[in-house]
Amino acid sequence: MAFNLPLIGPISALSIFGLTIGATIIYILLNALYNTFLHPLRRYPGPPLWSTTAIPYTLANIKGELPFRVLAFHRKYGPVIRIRPNELSFTDPEAWDDIYGLHSGRRQNPKDASAYTPPMPGVERGIVLANDAVHGKLRRIYGPAFTPRAVEEQSGMVMKYANLLIEQLKRAVEKEAVQDMSAWYNFTTFDLTGEFAFGEAFHCLENGGQYHFFLTTVFNGVVTGLRMMQFERYGLLTALKPFIPKSAMKPKEDMDQYCKELVDRRLERGYDPSTNDVFNYLLQNKDPEDQLALDDLYENAIALVVAGSETTATLLTGTTYFLCRHPETLKKVQREVRTAFKSDEDITVKVVNDLPYMIAVLCEALRIFPPSGFGFPRFISAEKGQMVAGHYLPLKTVASISHHAAYRYERNFARPDEFIPERWLPEAPAEFANDKRGVLQPFMVGPRGCLGKNLAYAEMRLLLAKMLWHFDFELADPADEWYEGLKAFMLWEKDLLKVRLTPVER
Numbered sequence: 001m002a003f004n005l006p007l008i009g010p011i012s013a014l015s016i017f018g019l020t021i022g023a024t025i026i027y028i029l030l031n032a033l034y035n036t037f038l039h040p041l042r043r044y045p046g047p048p049l050w051s052t053t054a055i056p057y058t059l060a061n062i063k064g065e066l067p068f069r070v071l072a073f074h075r076k077y078g079p080v081i082r083i084r085p086n087e088l089s090f091t092d093p094e095a096w097d098d099i100y101g102l103h104s105g106r107r108q109n110p111k112d113a114s115a116y117t118p119p120m121p122g123v124e125r126g127i128v129l130a131n132d133a134v135h136g137k138l139r140r141i142y143g144p145a146f147t148p149r150a151v152e153e154q155s156g157m158v159m160k161y162a163n164l165l166i167e168q169l170k171r172a173v174e175k176e177a178v179q180d181m182s183a184w185y186n187f188t189t190f191d192l193t194g195e196f197a198f199g200e201a202f203h204c205l206e207n208g209g210q211y212h213f214f215l216t217t218v219f220n221g222v223v224t225g226l227r228m229m230q231f232e233r234y235g236l237l238t239a240l241k242p243f244i245p246k247s248a249m250k251p252k253e254d255m256d257q258y259c260k261e262l263v264d265r266r267l268e269r270g271y272d273p274s275t276n277d278v279f280n281y282l283l284q285n286k287d288p289e290d291q292l293a294l295d296d297l298y299e300n301a302i303a304l305v306v307a308g309s310e311t312t313a314t315l316l317t318g319t320t321y322f323l324c325r326h327p328e329t330l331k332k333v334q335r336e337v338r339t340a341f342k343s344d345e346d347i348t349v350k351v352v353n354d355l356p357y358m359i360a361v362l363c364e365a366l367r368i369f370p371p372s373g374f375g376f377p378r379f380i381s382a383e384k385g386q387m388v389a390g391h392y393l394p395l396k397t398v399a400s401i402s403h404h405a406a407y408r409y410e411r412n413f414a415r416p417d418e419f420i421p422e423r424w425l426p427e428a429p430a431e432f433a434n435d436k437r438g439v440l441q442p443f444m445v446g447p448r449g450c451l452g453k454n455l456a457y458a459e460m461r462l463l464l465a466k467m468l469w470h471f472d473f474e475l476a477d478p479a480d481e482w483y484e485g486l487k488a489f490m491l492w493e494k495d496l497l498k499v500r501l502t503p504v505e506r
């Protein structure tokens with residue numbers, strides 16, 4: 001016995017290990033065979049390896065390349081393609097409502113949670129991933145803070161940050177003409193979203209254009225969260241957690257922690273009749289049904305900051321870049337803004353809605369550089385399956401529309417890789433007559449569409465109009481191809497955008 005034990009021990013362990021590996025390989029092979037020859041989606045075109053296993057999709061997602069790969073596949077295989085064994089990607093405008101809309105006789109198609117940053121542990125009432133009943137309630141609770149009227153009431157606050165951006169940027173330009181516009185837009189939208197949500201800015205602008213640690217934390221936290229969820233796709237997150245280095249989890253933990261502090265501080269201040277921030281709406285609502293637990297307030301605070309700041313800043317950075325790369329378009333939009341007003345004071349949240357060419361520029365920026373570039377995957381929930389853009393999808397199939405792919409696809413837009421705002425004008429040149437404008441849905445459609453759309457429009461229009469009125473701008477390095485090589489997760493990983501600014505003398 002004493003002789004045998006050490007021998008049997010290692011042999012048994014080795015055998016078990018070998019058996020496990022063997023069984024895993026057999027499982028993967030059988031699964032691949034099933035996905036290729038028997039799966040209900042087997043007849044849909046797509047890259048063969050991606051239809052066989054989800055691994056290439058997951059790797060592309062982790063590397064921030066998924067939207068680019070999906071576009072390349074649409075260009076090769078057509079408008080409806082298989083990008084994971086169980087997922088179809090669409091590009092037709094009608095697919096928006098079919099996948100994301102609300103239809104009588106069936107419930108909403110639920111989100112694929114593995115595409116999102118995980119919520120704080122134990123939280124089920126975060127607006128982004130809540131179930132339908134809780135989500136409906138959250139939209140009712142948060143909705144009043146986002147109506148067109150509520151946003152109009154906040155126009156003074158939007159104006160305050162637009163003016164602060166211009167004032168601080170002018171000061172900075174006196175010292176150094178070349179500025180990183182990606183950072184300045186981030187400072188502005190974070191400050192603004194902080195005040196909009198909690199009545200407390202991050203003071204990036206007031207401090208002369210300085211990063212608050214929370215800005216980088218938010219982006220890193222979201223990307224870490226997304227990468228973590230890629231493991232969860234295979235049910236591995238819990239098993240692997242002990243092996244993930246603490247430093248890798250830190251950005252997400254820091255983001256959660258700081259949001260808690262923000263919420264705690266705001267709750268301490270309580271209801272404040274002098275402000276209109278989102279928390280005031282929550283604190284004003286005394287209906288016992290509508291009271292949220294502290295953890296839910298924390299989680300939703302993160303959702304607001306992430307959804308509200310990175311997105312708008314990304315759009316403005318992209319708009320500035322594409323305008324710099326197209327000096328004729330830049331001149332045209334400058335002319336529109338500079339002739340529409342007599343003075344800076346005339347530029348208000350309301351009147352910037354009457355600048356058709358500038359609005360066309362922003363539409364084109366949303367098309368060519370949508371702040372959320374990837375496709376938000378949804379599970380088909382109808383027991384008997386449903387039709388999406390004329391195709392039958394069985395229950396539990398995943399369906400998505402990749403913003404980047406649908407907006408750059410030649411069957412939807414003529415000259416899709418070119419920045420041509422004219423395509424959005426009522427008198428668009430004939431070559432754009434067949435553009436499928438309805439496919440552009442950067443804020444999504446249906447009950448889970450963007451809650452902050454009204455605020456986003458007010459911000460982007462006012463900030464861009466003010467920038468165009470006050471500054472001439474060009475790329476510091478005219479050959480800078482800022483866009484090339486960016487990574488696209490749910491948000492874009494932006495590089496510095498170095499722009500030479502010259503204040504306009506009047």
Ligand code: HEM
Nearest residue numbers: 127128307308311312371376442443444448450451452456
């Ligand atoms: C250009 C700017 C923006 C774009 C392109 C954008 C885009 C989106 C998209 C695509 C979604 C849906 C995500 C999903 O299906 O999971 C979304 C949701 C959301 N957005 Fe925005 N967004 C922008 C600005 C804002 C702003 C300024 C706010 C508020 C401060 C905001 C707040 C939200 C919230 C709270 C949700 C979750 C809605 C829900 O699940 O019911 N967004 N946004």
